[in-house]
Amino acid sequence: MDDRLKETLSAMMDDEADELSVRRLLSHARQDEVCSQWQRWQQVRDLMHQGNLADDRVDVSARVREALDGGSRKTDSPVAAQRGGRDRNWHWPAVAMVTLALVVGFGAGAGWESADSSPEVANAGIPAESSEGQDVSSSGEPVQEVALQGLDDEQWEQVSRYLLEHAQHNSVGAGRGSVGYARLVSASGPAY
Amino acid sequence: MVAHYGNPGTPSMTVETERHKEENNESQTDLQLVRKVRHGDRSAFDLLVVKYQSRVASIISRYVYDSQEVMDLTQETFVKAYRAIERFRGDSAFYTWLYRIAVNTAKNFLESRGRRPQGSADAVEAENFDDGSRLRDNASPEKLLQRDQLQEALRVAIANLPEELRSAFLLREYDGLSYDDIAGILECPIGTVRSRIFRARDAVDRHLGPLLNDSRTS
Numbered sequence: 512m513d514d515r516l517k518e519t520l521s522a523m524m525d526d527e528a529d530e531l532s533v534r535r536l537l538s539h540a541r542q543d544e545v546c547s548q549w550q551r552w553q554q555v556r557d558l559m560h561q562g563n564l565a566d567d568r569v570d571v572s573a574r575v576r577e578a579l580d581g582g583s584r585k586t587d588s589p590v591a592a593q594r595g596g597r598d599r600n601w602h603w604p605a606v607a608m609v610t611l612a613l614v615v616g617f618g619a620g621a622g623w624e625s626a627d628s629s630p631e632v633a634n635a636g637i638p639a640e641s642s643e644g645q646d647v648s649s650s651g652e653p654v655q656e657v658a659l660q661g662l663d664d665e666q667w668e669q670v671s672r673y674l675l676e677h678a679q680h681n682s683v684g685a686g687r688g689s690v691g692y693a694r695l696v697s698a699s700g701p702a703y
Numbered sequence: 704m705v706a707h708y709g710n711p712g713t714p715s716m717t718v719e720t721e722r723h724k725e726e727n728n729e730s731q732t733d734l735q736l737v738r739k740v741r742h743g744d745r746s747a748f749d750l751l752v753v754k755y756q757s758r759v760a761s762i763i764s765r766y767v768y769d770s771q772e773v774m775d776l777t778q779e780t781f782v783k784a785y786r787a788i789e790r791f792r793g794d795s796a797f798y799t800w801l802y803r804i805a806v807n808t809a810k811n812f813l814e815s816r817g818r819r820p821q822g823s824a825d826a827v828e829a830e831n832f833d834d835g836s837r838l839r840d841n842a843s844p845e846k847l848l849q850r851d852q853l854q855e856a857l858r859v860a861i862a863n864l865p866e867e868l869r870s871a872f873l874l875r876e877y878d879g880l881s882y883d884d885i886a887g888i889l890e891c892p893i894g895t896v897r898s899r900i901f902r903a904r905d906a907v908d909r910h911l912g913p914l915l916n917d918s919r920t921s
Contacts, residue, residue, distance in 0.1 A: 514901075517901060517905065518897060518898060518901040521897075521900060521901035521904050521905075522882075522897055522900075522901070523732045523735075523750075524732075524904070525875055525882065525900065526730070526731040526732045527731075527881070527882045527897065528732065528735070530735060533732075533735045533736075533739070534739075537739055537744055537746050537747055542746040542749065545746070545750075546746070546749050546750065546753055548908075549750055549753055549754070550753045551908050551911075551912070551915055552904055552908060553753060553754055554915050555857070555904070555907055555908060555911060555915075556876070557757070558853055558854065558857055558911075559857065559876055559877075560876075569756050569757045569760040569774070569777065570756065571752065571756050571760075571774060571777045571778045571781065572749055572752045572753050572756060574774075574778045575748075575749075575752050575778050575781040575782060575785075576745070576749065578778060578782050579745065579748075579782060579785055
């Protein structure tokens with residue numbers, strides 16, 4: 512324990528130590544030295560003020576430490592103990608909320624991605640032109656069905672490239688369905 | 704400027720009472736330590752235990768006369784204090800709060816043994832509590848001799864201090880002045896006061912060290 516720390520401890524005896532110094536002192540590796548020095552100075556003070564040492568048999572610090580160590584393996588601080596209880600109370604609601612948020616997020620994302628073709632959302636305010644069972648493009652025109660049989664090499668290459676790009680886009684934009692949706696709306700909205 | 708004092712080993716009762724009052728009211732260090740304890744710093748609590756264990760034992764010894772029971776209840780008081788420290792709001796001094804826990808612990812103990820608590824203690828009493836009541840069998844001839852030796856050693860240690868260290872140290876210990884006030888009186892920076900008091904304390908500790916260790920092991 513160097514003199515600077517001892518000086519802080521001395522200032523603590525007199526209620527004159529600042530918060531930062533106290534923190535530094537308490538983080539000193541050899542707390543047994545700190546405690547021992549503190550105890551001796553307290554004894555000197557007792558001797559000065561009462562003409563006697565406090566009863567030297569009264570040293571319960573080790574016993575208190577043991578008792579608390581025994582009881583604190585579960586919780587390190589009294590506040591943590593109370594917080595622990597509160598945290599446990601919040602545990603399941605928090606998990607439920609996160610789960611709900613994920614479900615809503617992914618669900619909405621997926622819904623919005625598929626809602627790209629939903630006239631109620633993509634073209635809010637514009638009457639749907641589609642009927643049941645008929646795919647509709649963002650412009651409202653029916654999508655032409657493409658038969659994958661009988662494609663030539665160039666067409667296969669285009670389809671493959673498209674599928675690859677589509678997969679990459681999905682992997683990069685996973686969970687950000689709403690962004691794609693917003694982009695789609697802004698690009699296809701009636702005001703544009 | 705030099706302050707002159709009488710025998711440092713025998714301060715007047717007035718000084719002692721003022722010092723006690725000051726200790727109870729000024730609890731900046733206690734509050735700092737309590738804050739640390741609340742954040743899980745056990746070493747901060749160790750310092751509080753070391754600081755107050757004798758006084759707590761002394762309170763309890765007014766209710767319970769068996770020295771082993773006093774030790775057990777002192778320990779229990781601190782364990783209870785640690786576990787309840789979040790409920791300490793700082794409205795009163797930490798020591799006053801601890802005092803109440805000690806008194807209640809002692810009373811509960813007596814009631815659990817079917818004994819009626821004889822003493823009474825309240826917060827006002829806690830503020831002015833004189834630590835004079837020791838465990839009953841403390842004043843053995845050996846202890847009296849040891850006390851005399853310690854007082855003489857303390858007197859010599861203080862007398863041997865350089866003047867500037869002694870002045871700062873005694874102004875702090877016996878007059879209870881703040882570092883700022885001492886700096887004003889001694890016309891030096893506050894950092895110098897802090898350093899002088901530390902060096903004085905260190906010198907006295909080195910002088911008394913062996914005796915203090917002997918008293919702990921005897």
